[in-house]
Amino acid sequence: MSKQIITISREFGSGGRSVGKRVAELLNVPYYDKKLVEQVAVETGFDEKFIEQEGEYASPWQSLLSYAFPGARLRHPVNSGLSTADFLWVIQCRVILDLAEKGPCVIVGRCADYILRDHQDVLNVFIHAPIPYRADRVVRLYGESDLSPEKRLEEKDKRRRAYYKHYANRDWGMSQNYHLSLDSSLVGVERCAQLILDVAQNPER
Numbered sequence: 001m002s003k004q005i006i007t008i009s010r011e012f013g014s015g016g017r018s019v020g021k022r023v024a025e026l027l028n029v030p031y032y033d034k035k036l037v038e039q040v041a042v043e044t045g046f047d048e049k050f051i052e053q054e055g056e057y058a059s060p061w062q063s064l065l066s067y068a069f070p071g072a073r074l075r076h077p078v079n080s081g082l083s084t085a086d087f088l089w090v091i092q093c094r095v096i097l098d099l100a101e102k103g104p105c106v107i108v109g110r111c112a113d114y115i116l117r118d119h120q121d122v123l124n125v126f127i128h129a130p131i132p133y134r135a136d137r138v139v140r141l142y143g144e145s146d147l148s149p150e151k152r153l154e155e156k157d158k159r160r161r162a163y164y165k166h167y168a169n170r171d172w173g174m175s176q177n178y179h180l181s182l183d184s185s186l187v188g189v190e191r192c193a194q195l196i197l198d199v200a201q202n203p204e205r
Contacts, residue, residue, distance in 0.1 A: 003123035003200040004104040007112040011173070012156035013134030013141075013149075015184045015192075016127035017108055022193035024106040027200075032099055033108040036092075039099075043091045089167055113178065114168035123200045126178040127192065133185035 006023055010016020017033060024031035041048045096115045099105060100122075107116075113124040129137075135149035145152060164172035175181045180199055182192045 002121075003203060004121040005100050005116060005119065006106045006123045006125060006196060006200055007116065008106065008108045008125050008127060009113055009172070009178065010109070010127040011129065011134060012153050012160070013138040014127045014129040015137065015189050018189045019125075019127055019182075019184065019192045019196070020106050020108040022189060023196050023200075026193060026197050027104065027106070029104040029106060030099075030102075031106045031108075036095060036099065036107065036110065039095045040088070040092055043095060111164060111168055114164075114170065123180065123196070123203075124178045125196055126173060126175070126181045127184050128173065128181065129183055129185040 006020075006027075008016050008020040008023070010019075020033065021031055037048050092110055093115050096107060096110065096112050099107065100116055100119060113122070116122045131150060131153060134153055138149045138152060147155070161172040164170060170177050180196065182195065184192055187195065
C-alpha cells in the first residue's frame with residue numbers, strides 16, 4: 001500500500017520545508033505548514049505568529065499565555081485545568097488528525113509523525129544536515145541576527161527537542177522514530193523529494 005500522508009520533521013536550517021513543498025508539488029497534494037497554523041489560529045483565537053513560534057518550539061515548563069497576541073480571543077476553557085501550552089497542543093492534534101482524514105497531504109513539523117502514529121498510510125521523514133551547511137543556509141535565507149548562526153541553530157533545535165520529548169515522549173531526530181532520514185547537504189532538496197516520492201509510492205512489504 002502506498003503512503004498517502006507524508007510528515008516532514010527537520011532540523012532548523014536543513015531545508016525541510018523546501019523538501020516538503022517539493023514533495024507536495026510532485027504528488028499534487030495539499031502542503032500544510034502555514035495553512036495548519038492558520039487553522040489552529042481559527043480554532044483557538046491565538047495570533048498566527050504566536051502559534052507558528054510557540055506551537056512547535058515551546059518549552060514545556062514555560063507558560064505560553066504571556067506571549068499571546070494582545071487581545072486574542074482565547075477560547076481556552078478556563079476551568080479545564082489545561083495550561084495554555086497543553087490547550088494549544090490539543091487543538092493542534094485535532095487539526096492534524098482532521099487534515100489527515102481529508103486525504104493525501106504533506107505535513108511539516110508540529111509532531112505530526114507522533115500525532116498520526118496510529119495511521120498505517122503515513123511515511124515519516126526526518127531531514128537533517130551538518131551545522132556548517134545549516135548555518136550558511138540560515139544566513140543566506142534569513143540574514144544576520146544578534147546571535148551567531150550556530151547559536152540560532154542550537155537554540156531552535158533545543159526547543160524543538162524539548163517540545164517533542166514533552167509531548168511525544170520520544171527523542172527528536174532519532175532515526176528509529178522515522179521511516180526515512182536524509183542529509184540534505186549530501187542529497188539536496190530535489191533528490192530528497194524524489195527519494196521520498198519513490199518510497200511513498202513504492203513501499204516494500
